[in-house]
Amino acid sequence: MRTFDFIRDAVLPQYRERVAEYLVQYESVLLSDPAPSPELARDTANQLRGYLRGLNTTRVLGMADLEELDRRLADTWL
Numbered sequence: 001m002r003t004f005d006f007i008r009d010a011v012l013p014q015y016r017e018r019v020a021e022y023l024v025q026y027e028s029v030l031l032s033d034p035a036p037s038p039e040l041a042r043d044t045a046n047q048l049r050g051y052l053r054g055l056n057t058t059r060v061l062g063m064a065d066l067e068e069l070d071r072r073l074a075d076t077w078l
Contacts, residue, residue, distance in 0.1 A: 003072045004031075010065035011055065019060065022051065030077060045077035 004027050011019045029036055029044045036044065052069055055061040061069075 003069070003076060006065075006072070007052070007069060010061050010069065012060055015055075015060045019055065026051070041077045045073050049073050 004023055007023060008016060008020060026044060026048045030041060030048075035041070049070055052061060052066055052073075056066040
């Protein structure tokens with residue numbers, strides 16, 4: 001499953017629409033063609049990791065999902 005699809009599925013249903021609006025911004029940078037510079041990809045991935053930690057803190061996203069997503073982001077863009 002693609003990382004952004006996994007994020008959308010991990011978010012509680014009542015928050016998916018709002019979170020999807022934010023994800024589009026990250027997705028447009030990280031999945032752009034041509035690929036972003038390594039610095040921009042790393043910075044954007046780190047911002048997304050922080051956003052996901054915030055979702056976890058507010059219980060919009062589960063801890064197990066956060067750990068898997070953090071690993072995927074690190075493996076793909078860091």
